Amino acid sequence: MTIDAPQADALTPAETAFTGKLIEMINHGATGLMLSVGHRTGLFEAMRDGRGMTSEQLAHRAGLNERYVREWLGAMTTAGIVSFDRDARLYTLPEAHRPFLGRGAAKGSMSSMFQFLAVLGGVESRIVECFHKGGGVSYAEFERFHECMAEESEQTVVVALDDAILPLAPGLIARLEAGIAVADIGCGIGKAMNHLAARFPNSHFTGFDLCEETILLAQLDAREQGLENVRFAAVDATGLAGDAQFDLIFTFDAVHDQAEPAAVLAHIRRLLKPGGVYLMQDIDAASDVADNMDNLLAPFTYTISCMHCMTVSLAQGGQGLGAAWGEQLALAMLKGAGFADVTTHRLPHDIQNLYYVCR
Ligand SMILES: C[S@@+](CC[C@H](N)C(=O)[O-])C[C@H]1O[C@@H](n2cnc3c(N)ncnc32)[C@H](O)[C@@H]1O
The missing domain is CATH 1.10.10.10 (Winged helix-like DNA-binding domain superfamily/Winged helix DNA-binding domain)
Structure with missing residues (x-):
């Protein structure tokens, strides 16, 4: 060559x-x-x-x-x-x-994120096919995606939950200690829920994810830790049913690749009890490409979006919002879902994401 x-x-x-x-x-x-x-x-x-x-x-x-x-x-x-x-x-x-x-690695492994290059490379021919014919590449076609994702969110979510993420909503830790109902939508292999279930035994935790394989791994981890206050269910968030039942709902990097993100946000709003909090972690980008020229990770974000986040949504017959849907559109969609009070935060340990605290 x-x-x-x-x-x-x-x-x-x-x-x-x-x-x-x-x-x-x-x-x-x-x-x-x-x-x-x-x-x-x-x-x-x-x-x-x-x-x-x-x-x-x-x-x-x-x-x-x-x-x-x-x-x-x-x-x-x-x-x-x-x-x-x-x-x-x-x-x-x-x-x-x-x-x-x-x-x-002592200060957070940056080599772990390079695994995504190989994950994306594995579906390149399928993506090229989609450029010609439209449609999408489904989650099941990606080798090692959930494994790499879990490793990544271990570093950005799990290690930061206690000291950086939960304190974004004042009073939340005290409520978790007293006992509340918590959900994580698009929970992957459930590391965040299992971590919180171990730390807050008076609260109850539920993780939902589309992929049965990730739910089985999450359940196995919970069993191995002897956790009895957490459950996991394989559910398509597009059709999440039920009335207000949770005091706190999380999504970690899981809204933009949904089939119908607006419907999922509306379900989340409906599932929250009065006084409840929705905490959304999603990619830090602007909605207009012209405003992303100085975004350090923009080429990576658009690439991973095209070859994963956008395409998995399109594969579900969804809208293909894309990872760079951006703060402006996210705020408009949160408002449209009925959240009247939304604050956005950047955390020093996580250069890739924004944290939205929504009520
Ligand atoms: C980028 S991953 C993030 C996983 C996890 N929150 C984390 O931080 O490791 C997005 C997750 O959303 C799930 N997901 C995608 N579409 C979904 C849907 N329609 N209903 C439920 N979960 C969905 C995927 O299976 C995947 O586990």
Whole structure:
């Protein structure tokens, strides 16, 4: 596989800059896949103590094939992720990189998010087909989506619930301690509900999700923890029935990829008891693409939207709102669903999302 070299002497300065940018991008894109491989194989954990190692020593320590490890180290070294001592042939993970790479990284693993590149790559041909014929790619067609999502929300939601997310609604922790009814819609594998159920034994928790596979995993986790105040149900949120029964409802990154987001928001409003709170975490973007030029994660957001969030909604016959539906449209839709009092918050640990507290 080769990449055509641009004819340097025939290029204008703007063309030279642009082709340079494209070359930088193909290197970054490729490195992204190798970051995902490093995350999944445990190579970053194996390098975390900062010891310089040969490729043989690293492969032995990680229990992996040396030939593959050496090629991975080639990518990591030339991309500036790993440093290399040419004479001693030793590879080292620099101190400043260690807190961000691999599972259990001290300051939050940033390598975990690169897994989504491979998840999206797995459905590229199906997405290309949709560009021609319309329609969508369903949840079931994505390999490892729920697993990667759970790993991501462990870092953005679960670890921050107690100290950052719940305090966004004053008085909420006291109510949870006293005992209230709580729901999480689009709960995935239920980590947030199970975490709260363990912390607040007087409250009752219900997680709803479309995917039976995630519900089974959530139930298994609850059983293993011996939790009796939490239940999970495989339910399509588009048709959520019932009257006011919850004091607190969460959605974590789960409204924009719904088939019918407006209907789901209206159901949430109806399911809340008087005085209840709806806490929505969703992507931090503006509704107009022109206002997203300075958004650090905008290309990633539109990509993951096109190749996952939007398409899974379209696959359900839904509207395909997309991950970049944005704060302005979100506020209008929350108002349309009957929420009269909505405040928005950014939390320092989570650069990708906004938190809406709705009453
Ligand atoms: C992006 S994931 C977020 C999962 C979880 N809240 C988290 O933070 O890890 C969106 C979730 O919404 C669920 N979902 C999508 N459409 C749904 C629907 N119509 N009814 C119920 N759940 C749905 C998906 O199965 C998926 O688990």
